[in-house]
Amino acid sequence: MYMVKRFFYRIFCGFFLGLSVFAPGFSGSIVAILLGIYQSLVNIIANPFKNLRRNILFCIPLAIGVVISGVLFVITFNYLFNAYEKATYLLFVGLIFGNLPVILTEIKKCGFHKRYLIGAIAAFAAALALGIFSLDAGQASGLGIIAPGTIIIALSGLVGGAVALIPGMSVTMVLMFIGVYRYLISTVDSFMLFDFTRLVPFGLFAVCAIAGLILASKGIKYVFGRFPGFANSMVFGFMSGSLVSILVASLRMNDANFNWLLGTIMLIAGLGVSILFVIAGRSINKENIGEI
Numbered sequence: 001m002y003m004v005k006r007f008f009y010r011i012f013c014g015f016f017l018g019l020s021v022f023a024p025g026f027s028g029s030i031v032a033i034l035l036g037i038y039q040s041l042v043n044i045i046a047n048p049f050k051n052l053r054r055n056i057l058f059c060i061p062l063a064i065g066v067v068i069s070g071v072l073f074v075i076t077f078n079y080l081f082n083a084y085e086k087a088t089y090l091l092f093v094g095l096i097f098g099n100l101p102v103i104l105t106e107i108k109k110c111g112f113h114k115r116y117l118i119g120a121i122a123a124f125a126a127a128l129a130l131g132i133f134s135l136d137a138g139q140a141s142g143l144g145i146i147a148p149g150t151i152i153i154a155l156s157g158l159v160g161g162a163v164a165l166i167p168g169m170s171v172t173m174v175l176m177f178i179g180v181y182r183y184l185i186s187t188v189d190s191f192m193l194f195d196f197t198r199l200v201p202f203g204l205f206a207v208c209a210i211a212g213l214i215l216a217s218k219g220i221k222y223v224f225g226r227f228p229g230f231a232n233s234m235v236f237g238f239m240s241g242s243l244v245s246i247l248v249a250s251l252r253m254n255d256a257n258f259n260w261l262l263g264t265i266m267l268i269a270g271l272g273v274s275i276l277f278v279i280a281g282r283s284i285n286k287e288n289i290g291e292i
Helices: 001-024 028-035 037-044 050-084 087-112 116-142 150-163 171-178 181-192 199-226 228-251 262-287
Strands: none
Touching: 001 171, 001 199, 028 037, 037 050, 037 199, 050 087, 050 181, 087 181, 087 228, 087 262, 116 228, 150 171, 171 181, 171 228, 181 199, 181 262, 199 228
16 A cells, blocks of 8 residues: 555656646756655666666656646646736746745755855846846747757757756756747647657757756765755855746736736736645655655
């Protein structure tokens, strides 16, 4: 009975990990920490062939959950982006804001030092400048979805995989900055319609993401183990800068379907979902059934 419960719990974990992969504002690493599987994932990624059978059995239910959430998310958010783009960005603002207290809690555990402000301010400025530039560039194109080049696809995969294990970092938020997020969402949507014309660039992205994940895993584990306070402060600065840049860009969007009632509802919904998820994750984590 315990094995069955753990199997379905890992499907549940995979569902929310999948959500963190697709939804800007959700950090996959924070989700994993809250659900009690972060350390197991880091160990598997850092040493994938050590205890291979056990690793596979651990990852199968996670993969099932990721696929389920991916299908549901892509269908829903591809529609929302096309019909209510501005309100959808406000939803993401709420999702990001609701996760900031989690990063603050991690910083407080290490004790605050003034030097942390340097990292936080630098990361905030970088994220703000990069975010506003990237989002504005995408809007200025007037094309909505732009097919990126091979180098951009490979680079986005490497960067996305590398930041996936950084607590507090949202992979999709980074992909939005690079300018490939909408393209990837529409690509997955086309796969579900049996249109595989973008299979090669998507495959390249996936391979590079796995490579980035493996290459960065040990370094991230070392940095956050050795300098947790400073590292989390930089994450907080980056998340805060991202929040402001997405908010500014969304407010400047021209969307004929937008009204402030819908925008406010989406903003509150994003905030509520993120807060409820943090609370639920901490409650579930007390059972400690996620680890290997």
